[in-house]
Amino acid sequence: MMAKWSKNTxxxxxxxxxxxxxxxxxxxxxxxxxxxLLTVLCSALMCKAVDIPDLLDRASxxxxxxxxxSNMLALELESDLPTIxxxxxxxxxxxxxxxxxxxxxxxxxxxxxESTLMSLARSLLKAWQYPVGVLSNSANSLPHQSKGSISNxxxxxxxxxxxxxxxxxxxxxxxxxxxxxxxxLPYRGGSDLGQDKMSKLINFNFLLSCLRRDxxxxxxxxxxxxxxxxxxxxxxx
Amino acid sequence: MRxxxxxxxxxxxxxxxxxxxxxxxxxxxxxxxxSPDKETFTCWWTPGSPGGLPTxxxxxxxxxxxxxxxxxxxxxxxxxxxxxxxxxxxxxxVEYELTVVATNALGNATSDTLSxxxxxxxxxxxxxxxxxxxxxSNDNPYLFIGWQSPLNKTKTYGWVTIKYQxxxxxEKSKEWKIYDTDLQRNFSxxxxxxxxxxxxxxxxxxxxxTWSEWSSTASLKIPGSSQKDRLLWVLMLVSLIPLLTAVxxxxxxxxxxxxxxxPPVPGPKIIGVDPRLLKSGRAEDVVSALFGNQKLAxxxxxxxxxxxxxxxxxxxxxxxxxxxLSEKVRSLIIPNGFVFGAKTQSFExxxxxxxxxxxxxxxxxxxxxxxxxxxxPAPELQSLSASQDAASRSAGQCPAHSxxxxxxxxDCRTPATPDDYSRVKGVxxxxxxxxxxxVPPCPDAQIQxxxxxxxxxRVAEVNSDATVLLQNLPVCKERQHHxxxxxxxxxxxxxxxxxxxxxxxxxxxxGYVDSVPNFx
Numbered sequence: 001m002m003a004k005w006s007k008n009t010x011x012x013x014x015x016x017x018x019x020x021x022x023x024x025x026x027x028x029x030x031x032x033x034x035x036x037l038l039t040v041l042c043s044a045l046m047c048k049a050v051d052i053p054d055l056l057d058r059a060s061x062x063x064x065x066x067x068x069x070s071n072m073l074a075l076e077l078e079s080d081l082p083t084i085x086x087x088x089x090x091x092x093x094x095x096x097x098x099x100x101x102x103x104x105x106x107x108x109x110x111x112x113x114e115s116t117l118m119s120l121a122r123s124l125l126k127a128w129q130y131p132v133g134v135l136s137n138s139a140n141s142l143p144h145q146s147k148g149s150i151s152n153x154x155x156x157x158x159x160x161x162x163x164x165x166x167x168x169x170x171x172x173x174x175x176x177x178x179x180x181x182x183x184x185l186p187y188r189g190g191s192d193l194g195q196d197k198m199s200k201l202i203n204f205n206f207l208l209s210c211l212r213r214d215x216x217x218x219x220x221x222x223x224x225x226x227x228x229x230x231x232x233x234x235x236x237x
Numbered sequence: 238m239r240x241x242x243x244x245x246x247x248x249x250x251x252x253x254x255x256x257x258x259x260x261x262x263x264x265x266x267x268x269x270x271x272s273p274d275k276e277t278f279t280c281w282w283t284p285g286s287p288g289g290l291p292t293x294x295x296x297x298x299x300x301x302x303x304x305x306x307x308x309x310x311x312x313x314x315x316x317x318x319x320x321x322x323x324x325x326x327x328x329x330x331v332e333y334e335l336t337v338v339a340t341n342a343l344g345n346a347t348s349d350t351l352s353x354x355x356x357x358x359x360x361x362x363x364x365x366x367x368x369x370x371x372x373x374s375n376d377n378p379y380l381f382i383g384w385q386s387p388l389n390k391t392k393t394y395g396w397v398t399i400k401y402q403x404x405x406x407x408e409k410s411k412e413w414k415i416y417d418t419d420l421q422r423n424f425s426x427x428x429x430x431x432x433x434x435x436x437x438x439x440x441x442x443x444x445x446x447t448w449s450e451w452s453s454t455a456s457l458k459i460p461g462s463s464q465k466d467r468l469l470w471v472l473m474l475v476s477l478i479p480l481l482t483a484v485x486x487x488x489x490x491x492x493x494x495x496x497x498x499x500p501p502v503p504g505p506k507i508i509g510v511d512p513r514l515l516k517s518g519r520a521e522d523v524v525s526a527l528f529g530n531q532k533l534a535x536x537x538x539x540x541x542x543x544x545x546x547x548x549x550x551x552x553x554x555x556x557x558x559x560x561x562l563s564e565k566v567r568s569l570i571i572p573n574g575f576v577f578g579a580k581t582q583s584f585e586x587x588x589x590x591x592x593x594x595x596x597x598x599x600x601x602x603x604x605x606x607x608x609x610x611x612x613x614p615a616p617e618l619q620s621l622s623a624s625q626d627a628a629s630r631s632a633g634q635c636p637a638h639s640x641x642x643x644x645x646x647x648d649c650r651t652p653a654t655p656d657d658y659s660r661v662k663g664v665x666x667x668x669x670x671x672x673x674x675x676v677p678p679c680p681d682a683q684i685q686x687x688x689x690x691x692x693x694x695r696v697a698e699v700n701s702d703a704t705v706l707l708q709n710l711p712v713c714k715e716r717q718h719h720x721x722x723x724x725x726x727x728x729x730x731x732x733x734x735x736x737x738x739x740x741x742x743x744x745x746x747x748g749y750v751d752s753v754p755n756f757x
Contacts, residue, residue: 068445092332104328106276106396213330216356227395237394
């Protein structure tokens with residue numbers, strides 16, 4: 001190599017740069033192609049990996065907000081419900097979503113696959129789309145002193161719910177077909193919550209308690225998913 | 238047989254005696270449950286009235302959907318009158334129906350059923366080991382607060398998301414300031430004052446659970462001095478040294494400093510007036526004090542418009558008797574200064590009692606280029622007295638106003654027209670009858686300032702050789718003035734020679750109407 005190099009040095013100064021340039025150009029051409037390929041592949045692979053944690057983070061934040069609202073609403077109405085109402089209120093097992101089997105403790109939740117968790121969260125959310133609308137519409141005729149604030153919170157809740165649904169649709173698309181399975185949980189309550197004041201209040205309370213539970217489930221599942229996907233942020237888990 | 242029967246009766250009697258207070262147990266009451274980590278939970282109850290006999294409490298529960306009733310798995314881990322449910326026993330989003338039964342030898346009592354969902358009773362314990370430290374950042378101290386999670390296992394895998402909140406206040410304040418720190422287990426507070434003790438408390442929550450209790454208070458005092466403070470002190474001390482030396486020097490040499498900074502200021506002194514004599518109060522002293530030196534040349538006109546002058550007469554009639562002198566002097570000492578501005582010169586000069594000759598009394602005129610020659614030294618300065626004060630000038634005594642710019646008072650009776658004009662009374666054919674010129678009566682013992690014109694004489698005629706006929710201007714009726722030799726003109730004349738006292742009115746080709754012959 002040294003001999004070669006020394007030979008090259010004997011050539012004229014003007015010729016040397018031109019020759020080197022040509023070589024470099026050729027080398028660069030192949031190198032460039034390789035690089036381009038690599039970047040495309042990398043981005044294709046990494047896009048998926050980078051995108052999902054970020055999306056999950058956003059989804060978790062929204063579900064957190066959703067649960068906060070439903071919690072506040074349920075507590076607000078529960079405090080005003082007379083004892084009679086509490087007694088005659090339907091059991092939580094009567095919630096229209098109770099047929100859905102979900103993990104009920106930490107161990108179970110950690111054992112369930114990500115796709116299942118996503119599917120469950122989406123199913124629950126979808127099941128509440130209509131009832132939340134009913135609640136929102138009935139809020140103004142509710143015999144309650146702070147029905148204005150209740151109505152506002154319900155509207156906000158509805159918006160969050162819709163946004164979360166859209167976000168989860170996108171996410172599930174990235175996670176595979178298993179995440180796309182939806183369980184139908186039909187609501188049979190009807191558009192009207194009751195004829196008289198008491199039944200209206202009771203039904204309202206009942207629905208809100210069911211919603212509180214389900215929003216808690218959704219929030220917990222999404223946060224577990226977020227933690228699992230967030231390899232870059234170990235401090236979060 | 239009989240022995241056994243007696244024993245039995247005795248036992249029953251003793252039991253009856255001992256247990257006469259016994260009763261079935263009172264009804265216990267479930268207080269509540271708490272899940273500190275969303276994985277386990279504990280429930281507590283209070284027992285009812287004791288009943289006197291040893292009572293056993295048992296907790297039974299069943300989950301909402303199932304009918305299977307189970308007993309509490311652990312009565313000890315949570316303390317007395319508690320039931321602890323571990324991970325395997327805890328199910329979320331399911332209603333637990335709990336009841337406590339108190340049993341003793343005489344009976345049992347059942348509490349009311351408590352229905353709980355574990356998700357609703359989540360409440361963590363307060364954070365542990367709150368630590369305070371004072372740290373420096375750019376020479377500014379700040380408070381660093383650190384603590385630990387109450388959860389034993391730090392890895393929750395997203396099942397719970399803990400968030401923290403802390404509150405700080407200075408020791409003596411009653412108001413807390415609250416800060417949210419989310420996931421962080423430390424916090425830096427920069428708004429701290431030195432030499433103040435701060436109290437800090439921290440609490441936490443899991444997602445949207447109830448907040449825990451506040452941790453135990455941790456307090457720390459921010460140290461007073463920092464590097465900056467120390468530097469300041471050093472600088473201050475260094476700057477004080479030259480100051481101290483300067484002060485010492487001043488103190489030592491205070492006399493010389495006094496001389497330098499505060500030179501003795503000469504007291505106000507009127508030249509020629511000895512203040513000591515004034516103080517004595519005696520007339521002679523006052524007079525001598527005021528007029529001892531007679532250097533009155535310094536009395537100048539105060540304003541430009543005002544012109545003061547003195548008409549000097551060699552008549553001895555102006556002398557006032559001595560008795561009135563002191564009175565006058567006294568009354569005029571004070572207004573003297575003010576009178577200079579007055580229209581009338583009402584001042585009084587008195588010859589010194591010892592008969593000193595007064596030097597030339599000169600008053601500078603405010604009018605430049607007057608061409609007026611100073612008065613030749615009079616043989617003696619006559620006293621010119623004005624019996625009126627400035628206030629009485631309105632009595633009708635008009636000041637001279639020929640060339641003085643002093644605006645005359647309105648009640649002046651002298652004609653508005655200058656002296657060389659005469660009012661036309663009437664026209665008779667070719668004759669022009671002129672009004673009798675009103676000549677101001679001669680004031681008795683007054684200053685003849687009115688006749689300023691007497692200082693000047695209008696040239697009536699110039700004779701061939703050095704003779705100038707002066708026009709006699711109307712003078713007062715009683716007296717005649719001998720002008721002290723004022724002449725206007727280029728040819729100096731011996732004083733008083735050619736001044737005609739008679740009526741020599743001649744037309745001078747000056748375009749003026751001749752003045753009426755004087756009536757004096």
